[in-house]
Amino acid sequence: MSSLRAQLLAATTAAARAGMTVGRLAVAGLALAGIALPAQTAQAQPSNPATAAPAVLEVPIGLLTREVPPPPLYDLAAVPEDDAVAGAALAIKDNNSTGTFTGQHFTLNTTSLAEGDDPVAAAKALVQGGNRLLIVNLPADELLAVADAVKPVGAIVFNVGALDDGLRAEQCRADVFHVAPSRAMLADALTQFLASKRWNRLFLVVGPNAGDKAYAEAVKRSARKFGLKVVAEKPWTFGPLARERSDSITKSDALVFTRGVDADVLVVADEAGDFGNYIPYRTAEPRLVVGTQGLTASTWHQAQDAWGSAQLQNRFLRGTNRTMRPTDYQAWLAVRMVGEAATRTKGDDPAAMAAYLRSPDFSIAAFKGVPLSVRPWDQQVRQPLLIAQPMGVVSVAPEDGFLHQRTPLDTLGFDEPESKCHLN
């Protein structure tokens, strides 16, 4: 036996005593990862009991989401039933791959609310079941109610669904981390791209829903921030034509309403996807369409394959038979953040994890080419956003040339001096 190997084994024994996991857990890893080895190949064997690993720490994670209503007869881009859940489940596997070596085991406990179910009661039940780390995929008002209800018991919440700027401002909470981007970030990312192309004159078309109006406000704010001009703004009043099921979906008034506006791009604000996809090619003038449809900004995209993300896309596709959506990615990222915090804090205490996540020591690799981290002033995850059309990534924001004294990532969304968030 070489001296190096002898030293290694000695060090390993010491490491096992010190809480480092060896040998036996590697075997557990085999089983967990479900890897079947050909019989003729060598396999790791259980190590002798003297070097046995310490007990495994169980880290349960709760996921609170709402059942997706069944799609109409044919919906080519229906929200899948396991939206967010599939992303979180994949991250649990990734966490457990590390966990087999660190003596931690992660489980996902999902509650999917039916219509009329009380999110607060469901959140309390999850926390009482030991899930003090809660991934929440709910609208802003329900997210806040959940966050306030679980705060007294020391749980922390990861928002993976709500985009509202207010959650990162007046309504911010110290127990809530925002993994989903804010509307301000999405609008800033898209606007930076338009500015880099010098497509400066925007024609804004705003849908009837509250989210549409909020998105339009975010676009106007971004336009001011980056020196673009909203030259026209019109409400969409023709109904959900992109979803209309009839034999004659052409509406003449919808076809002419874009006439006579001189702009570089048409920006649609249609978060529900009711009409944004109706507009491209139906405009009077040849007009690029950007915003919530057409060219979009998002945390994730099915065409994204840079920075090793082909591996993540493949793992997801193999497990679910569908492509990864932004909500899946955000849920994946939230669970990975918990995993990283558990590894680095060597435990499952939510308060210690929260302190680590908001500290400058935290950064995480998330297939975006640069490390992601958390803004300490509003607990928003800072991250590059993908500028993409339906079948391809066009650019990545922040765009080159948008500088910031801290990190270019902070050119997206609300910066520290303008933040209205007071964490408590």
Place this chain on the structure above:
Amino acid sequence: MTAFRPLPSPRALCAVLTGSLALFAAGAAEAGMAYVSNERGNSITAIDTDTLAVTKTAKVGRRPRGIIMSPDGKAIYLCASDDHSVQVIDPVSLKVLRKLKSGPDPELFALHPSGNPLYIANEDDNQVTVLDVEKNKVIAQVPVGTEPEGMAVSPDGKILVATSETTNMAHFIDTESFKIVANVLVDARPRFAEFTRDGKKLFVSAEVGGSVSVIDPATLQIIKKITFKIPGISKETIQPVGVRVTSDGKTAFVALGPANHVAVVNAETFEVVDYLLVGQRVWQLAFSPDEKQLFTTNGNSNDVSVIDVPNRKVVKSIKVGGAPWGVVVAPQ
């Protein structure tokens, strides 16, 4: 000017004697040749290290990345990631001689100092494949963390190190039992591992963490985390990937990815002493045999930078194929 070097060990001699005819057919590498894998060009480029001119470019498998050489200089091993194979290439003709069973999506690998076996990181499959390169037979598959990438064998051949990009660990694997004997947690997305010639230090780069951990393989402790700071370049773009240490153990060079610089590090005090501006997205590094030159692959500017090691100066950039990824210089 074909140079035949003495075989490094009886075991390697044995390996060659029992090896396939294909290996006999291959000529040894010419002295002073650098071979570059072009990830998007699906080719390798040969560069004469005296004239610094490209002598030949040859088509290889799809998405060629990791590239190393047999100790006898008679074979180039190349990871053709999208062909899910390791190709054995004749250094003289640049012809593909054989394809080896690498397991899926091979990215990086390491050869036992004796020349056999080959340890391959299967990034998409969370395992390391141990392959007998003579018999083209899989000896073992070792499950490791998520997305294994960096691979290094200790100079005595006893310990294999694999780094896993999502698990953020350096896994120490016994090369006889194929058991993981230890795991060391490093910073985010560890990409590359390099032992010093004396085996007393292991350098592990963390691309997203932005650091290089120096590990004492005997105690499994991280002795030092080297970090980098370049004026005018944002912290996020400093992404350490390839690492090479001079054989005297005194100086380390670290490729910093999209920061477009190579850091020069005092490998004894771990002080960063210089940053050299090279091409865009500098990825992997290789010394010339006399260690007077260092070649860097620059994936986004499609060139190779040549660093004058004693004077710490970038002396030339050489246009190669699309997205150069790895580089190896003969003789080893």
